Amino acid sequence: MWNKDFLLGVATAAYQIEGAATADGRLPSIWDTFSATPGKVLHGDTGDVACDHYHRWEQDVDLIASLHVDAYRLSISWPRVMDAEGNPNRKGLAFYKRLLKALRERGLKTFVTLYHWDLPQHLEDAGGWVNRDTALRFADYADLVSRELAGLVDAWATLNEPWCSAYLGYANGHHAPGKQDIVFATQAMHHLLLGHGLAVRKLRANDPGAQVGIVANVGRGTTNGGSAADRRAAELFEIQHNNWVLDPLLKKQYPAALWELWPGAQPMALDGDMDIIGAPLDYLGINYYFRTNVVSDGAHGFTEVPLAGVERTQMGWEVYPQGLYDLLTGFKRNYPQLPPIYITENGTASDDKVVDGAVEDPQRIAFLSRHWTAVDSAVKEGVDIRGYFIWSLMDNFEWAFGYERRFGIVHVDYATQARTPKRSAQLVKRFLADRARRE
Incomplete structure (x- = not known):
């Protein structure tokens, strides 16, 4: 797996690191609004300053380069580059x-992601992703950015984790904009995917030398229940978490079993929408973190039942590398049109502290090593995987969990903005230096 053509990179997202929330004409996003709402984000944290990357980007580029990684995945802040009328913010x-x-x-x-959740607030005020017009506005945004940045990007991703945008944003309210209606969520998903398909056309036209793809978060569903209903519950978990996104992209249809879970929640779609959504991809980004154990809810769905005695991260997520292998090999079997894959996010949060100028993070080191083994095993099974991005380059604003949860391989002191590479970063640097010498 670790030949010269397999990329190892690090990843971040604009709202999580940039700060400078009102600098140089940046407009408010839904996350500015959400994080400023009492009770929505742990400790009342916001992304107003974050890692101050907007002002410290040169230092951060030096930091990335010092790790000897092959690639950097970042996102563009939509409200930073366009005004409310759709004009460019130079x-x-x-x-x-x-x-x-x-x-x-x-x-x-x-590797540049156009949408990592920071929808301009003025578009949410007009209905957000529940409003079909937002998909059209996203295509306009993709058109502008790809014309302006053509030739500077190796690979575009239209969306990051549309499941999170739709479900966490519009069904359970854990993320911005904080709505709670499954009908809103399924309609938002349709418009997110429609916006993706419309953007693909713009990206290919404006920057033909770059790859074009999308990033999906996927989850492994298992059950420790012994009944057929429990086994079906695990299937339904994966259908709503994985197939809800991947089936439209790769089969041009929604999985029928979704409506077992959510009867009456089918989105309004126009003729031709699924052909737009199913535009061919150069690659598929896969984000994986953990598995979920479920049992039947006794009706037509599932209930989560956390397993005892398993290793968990600071997020409370189970460490389960086998799930990544299972999903990757399963996708190869189930999707004949599966494009090449990049693991665009994989990593762990831990309560890291600087002690005598160093940060020891043994759980992260073990986590990464075990997941690399899972990826290597999937490659040996014939899955076309082209690269792997560690989440994250540095500690940052972890959405509804604020600054308490630390995913970085570089520690950030939020009071001073000092960056301290953790032991994991040092090992990545050494590994890649050794690889370069071998080649």
Whole structure:
């Protein structure tokens, strides 16, 4: 797996690291609004400053390059590059041009995500992703950004984790904009995927030298129940978590079993929508973190039943590398049109502290090693996997959990903005230096 063509990179997202929430014409996003709402984010944290990457980007590019990684995955802040009328914000665009050029100069490949959850608030005020017009506005945004940044991007991703945007944002309210209606969620998902398909056309036209894909978070569902209903519950978990996104993209249809779970929640779709959504992809990004154990709820769904005695991360998520292997090999079997895969996020949160100038993070080191083994096993089973991105480059704003949960291989002191590579970062650097010498 670890040949010169297999990429190892690190990843971040704009709202989680940039800060500078009102600088240079940036407009409010739904996460600015959500995190400023009391009770929505742990400790009342916001992304107003975050890692101050907007002002410290040169230092951070040096940091990335020092790790000897092959690639950097980042996202564009939609409210930083367009005004409410859809006109370009030149100062915001200039920031990304400088950043991408500097990354290229350091020999790093650039993987750029257009939408990592920071919808402009003015679009949410008009209905957000429940409103079909937002998909059209997203295509306009993709058109602008890909024209401006053409030639500076190796691989575009339209969306990051549309499941989270739709379900966490519109069904259970854990994420911005905090709505709680499954009908809103299924309609939002349809418009997210429609926006993806419309954006694919713009990206291919404006930047034909770049790859075009999308990033999906996937979850392994298992059961410790012994009944057929329990086994069906585990299947339904994966259908709503994985197939809800992947079937439209790769089969041009929603899985019928979704409506067992959510009767009456079918989205309104127009003729031709599924052909737009199912536009061919150059790659599929896969984000994986944990598995979920479920049993039947006694009706037509599932109930989560956490397993006892298993290893868990600071997030409370079970460490289960086997789930990544199971999903990757399963996707190869179930999707004849499966494009090449990049693992675009995989990592763990731990309560890391600087002690005598060093940060020891043994759980993360073990987590990464075991998941790399799972990826290698999937490659040996014939799954076409082209690269792996560690989440995350550095500790950052972890959405509804604020700054308490630390995913970075680089520690960030939020009071001073000091960056301290953790032991995991040092080992990644050493591994890649050794690989370069072998080649």
